[in-house]
Amino acid sequence: MIATARDPRVEYVMRLGDNALVLAQRLCAWIAHAPVMEEDVALANVSLDLFGQARLWLGYAGELEGAGRDEDHFAFHRAASGFRNVLLVERPNGDFAATTVRGYFFDLWSYLALGELARSRDERIAAIAGKTRKETAYHLRRSEDWLIRLGDGTPESHARTQHAVNDLWRYTGEPFLRDEIDAAMLDAGVGFDPATLLDPWNERVRSAFSAATLAIPSDPWMQRGGKSGLHTEQLSYLLAEMQALPRSMPEAAW
Amino acid sequence: MSDGIEGDASVSDERERAFNERLDRSLKIEPTNWMPDAYRKTLVRQISQHAHSEIVGMLPEGNWITRAPSLQRKLILLAKVQDEAGHGLYLYSAAETLGTPRDEMVAALHAGKAKYSSIFNYPTLQWADVGAIGWLVDGAAIINQIPITRCSYGPYARAMVRICKEESFHQRQGFDIMWTLAHGTPEQHAMAQDALDRWWWPAVMMFGPPDTDSTHNEQSLRWKIKLFTNDELRQKFIDQTVPQAEQLGLVIPDPHLRWNAEKEHYEIGSIDWDEFYRVIRGDGPCNKDRLQTRIEAWEEGAWVREAAAEYARKRGAQSASP
Amino acid sequence: MKKKHEWPQWEVFVRSEAGLAHKHVGSLHAADARMALENARDVYTRRNEGVSIWVVKSDDVYATDPSESEEFFDPSEGKSYRYPTYYHVPEGVKHL
Numbered sequence: 001m002i003a004t005a006r007d008p009r010v011e012y013v014m015r016l017g018d019n020a021l022v023l024a025q026r027l028c029a030w031i032a033h034a035p036v037m038e039e040d041v042a043l044a045n046v047s048l049d050l051f052g053q054a055r056l057w058l059g060y061a062g063e064l065e066g067a068g069r070d071e072d073h074f075a076f077h078r079a080a081s082g083f084r085n086v087l088l089v090e091r092p093n094g095d096f097a098a099t100t101v102r103g104y105f106f107d108l109w110s111y112l113a114l115g116e117l118a119r120s121r122d123e124r125i126a127a128i129a130g131k132t133r134k135e136t137a138y139h140l141r142r143s144e145d146w147l148i149r150l151g152d153g154t155p156e157s158h159a160r161t162q163h164a165v166n167d168l169w170r171y172t173g174e175p176f177l178r179d180e181i182d183a184a185m186l187d188a189g190v191g192f193d194p195a196t197l198l199d200p201w202n203e204r205v206r207s208a209f210s211a212a213t214l215a216i217p218s219d220p221w222m223q224r225g226g227k228s229g230l231h232t233e234q235l236s237y238l239l240a241e242m243q244a245l246p247r248s249m250p251e252a253a254w
Numbered sequence: 255m256s257d258g259i260e261g262d263a264s265v266s267d268e269r270e271r272a273f274n275e276r277l278d279r280s281l282k283i284e285p286t287n288w289m290p291d292a293y294r295k296t297l298v299r300q301i302s303q304h305a306h307s308e309i310v311g312m313l314p315e316g317n318w319i320t321r322a323p324s325l326q327r328k329l330i331l332l333a334k335v336q337d338e339a340g341h342g343l344y345l346y347s348a349a350e351t352l353g354t355p356r357d358e359m360v361a362a363l364h365a366g367k368a369k370y371s372s373i374f375n376y377p378t379l380q381w382a383d384v385g386a387i388g389w390l391v392d393g394a395a396i397i398n399q400i401p402i403t404r405c406s407y408g409p410y411a412r413a414m415v416r417i418c419k420e421e422s423f424h425q426r427q428g429f430d431i432m433w434t435l436a437h438g439t440p441e442q443h444a445m446a447q448d449a450l451d452r453w454w455w456p457a458v459m460m461f462g463p464p465d466t467d468s469t470h471n472e473q474s475l476r477w478k479i480k481l482f483t484n485d486e487l488r489q490k491f492i493d494q495t496v497p498q499a500e501q502l503g504l505v506i507p508d509p510h511l512r513w514n515a516e517k518e519h520y521e522i523g524s525i526d527w528d529e530f531y532r533v534i535r536g537d538g539p540c541n542k543d544r545l546q547t548r549i550e551a552w553e554e555g556a557w558v559r560e561a562a563a564e565y566a567r568k569r570g571a572q573s574a575s576p
Numbered sequence: 577m578k579k580k581h582e583w584p585q586w587e588v589f590v591r592s593e594a595g596l597a598h599k600h601v602g603s604l605h606a607a608d609a610r611m612a613l614e615n616a617r618d619v620y621t622r623r624n625e626g627v628s629i630w631v632v633k634s635d636d637v638y639a640t641d642p643s644e645s646e647e648f649f650d651p652s653e654g655k656s657y658r659y660p661t662y663y664h665v666p667e668g669v670k671h672l
Contacts, residue, residue, distance in 0.1 A: 031319060031339070037343055041336055041339045147566040149561060153564045247321045355582070
């Protein structure tokens with residue numbers, strides 16, 4: 001009989017890996033196109049960190065799964081429906097304001113989540129979270145700085161940033177939703193309850209928005225689906241570009 | 255007492271003598287030292303061209319970051335292109351010590367008044383091109399750059415020391431890509447050969463026109479901004495690269511290539527200098543695209559730069575603690 | 577002619593390891609001090625080169641003029657009595 005109940009940790013760790021992978025892939029497209037050259041270097045650092053995080057998580061997911069899938073298999077040979085990232089990270093780069101706001105929303109969530117995961121009963125998860133939380137703290141510092149600069153900069157930068165906030169706000173609910181995988185991981189002492197991160201997240205967002213003179217949108221509707229493989233249209237374009245080469249020569253090593 | 259004009263002339267003679275003496279004693283010229291205007295202008299031109307080359311040079315390889323075929327390759331390429339941005343910054347920083355603001359240099363690039371290395375006006379059509387650029391273009395660049403670590407202008411020499419140290423992995427990662435492809439599937443091998451076919455001659459041209467035609471050679475050699483001639487450096491590149499191609503099992507696209515046992519150098523067929531000058535003039539395959547991409551990044555970033563400047567102004571950046 | 581969005585230039589000093597002094601490594605542009613520190617971190621310490629960074633606005637750096645270097649620096653030559661080797665230590669005297 002085929003084992004059907006695979007370890008929920010596989011799914012759980014894949015989510016973490018896919019969040020990092022998809023955002024890293026988005027960010028690396030900025031390189032050589034940033035508003036100043038210093039920012040090319042800075043965005044590349046964030047992207048490099050996130051690719052590094054993705055490799056750690058996906059490598060571990062592959063080990064847990066035990067089916068011979070490695071980081072590259074996860075990255076290059078899954079269809080969009082196989083990806084488990086939250087919708088927020090797959091949203092297009094847009095302008096620098098949209099990239100900044102998306103980054104800020106994710107960095108803050110990620111920073112809080114990694115803090116919880118650093119206490120995981122699963123030692124590998126705890127170790128990866130402990131390591132990656134430091135770099136995430138730096139990403140958060142940068143994205144928050146930029147959020148405030150842009151929000152409280154010129155009328156144009158304020159308008160662009162508020163527009164990005166209004167666009168992206170509806171993707172900020174999903175990371176805090178608890179589904180059966182989260183519940184299983186919470187019970188096992190491996191994971192945390194994402195709902196508990198909502199208050200600290202909101203609190204810091206409110207304070208940053210106040211400094212940035214930005215308004216929190218009143219529209220309460222929150223999109224969801226990424227965690228279970230139901231994505232926005234944009235993810236498949238991202239994957240088409242990222243996966244084209246290895247998929248076109250499946251027998252090749254690179 | 256002599257009149258003012260004569261007095262100025264003798265002061266300037268004295269300064270020129272001191273400047274030349276520093277050069278002769280291989281002492282570095284530093285930003286606060288007196289230097290002839292022509293030396294300053296030549297340096298600004300050369301260093302800013304070098305900086306522009308790093309920045310425009312991000313584009314052909316940068317194309318492939320989102321499409322690199324493995325996470326490992328993607329990280330390496332991203333780190334390499336990031337280094338190029340960093341190296342552009344080190345070089346602009348060195349050039350700014352000569353009194354020309356970076357924005358002015360960048361504006362000259364965007365206006366088409368400043369040059370950058372012509373090699374970046376060739377397209378990256380497939381993944382192996384990333385390997386060929388690392389192996390050939392970075393290989394050539396290193397040969398060009400190592401002597402500059404000993405050039406007479408301090409900030410340029412120091413920037414170049416740092417750059418050479420950091421770029422030591424760039425050529426190797428390119429060769430590593432080529433090696434993997436050359437030893438991969440027949441299709442991958444063909445990719446590697448195709449890339450070599452297209453990048454070989456442009457790489458050979460990277461050292462600039464032959465010594466007989468080079469306008470800047472003599473003066474720059476005397477000023478110790480340049481330490482070897484174009485042809486000397488080109489020969490070094492050819493001698494080191496031909497055996498590497500053989501080790502890769504790839505064929506250099508030159509039927510006239512031969513080993514001259516007497517001179518202990520490789521000899522190559524004739525270089526198509528018409529193509530070289532055509533690409534410099536702006537009619538290479540990608541000149542327009544490359545410049546347009548840089549201009550767009552700059553223009554689309556204007557509101558961001560303004561916003562940060564305005565925010566700093568509001569906060570009184572000078573007193574604001576970080 | 578300065579446009580309003582031009583960012584000031586900053587000189588960057590990096591302490592490469594604990595116990596060493598900060599050393600000048602180059603310059604960069606940033607709108608404010610905080611950004612200058614962040615940019616310095618990304619531009620000048622990508623290879624683990626630093627444990628501490630200083631940034632100073634380039635305009636705030638004052639330098640000696642090379643034309644005055646003789647009067648500035650030559651007078652400190654020839655003062656050999658500032659060095660311990662100048663002094664004769666009688667045989668048998670310790671802890672000096």
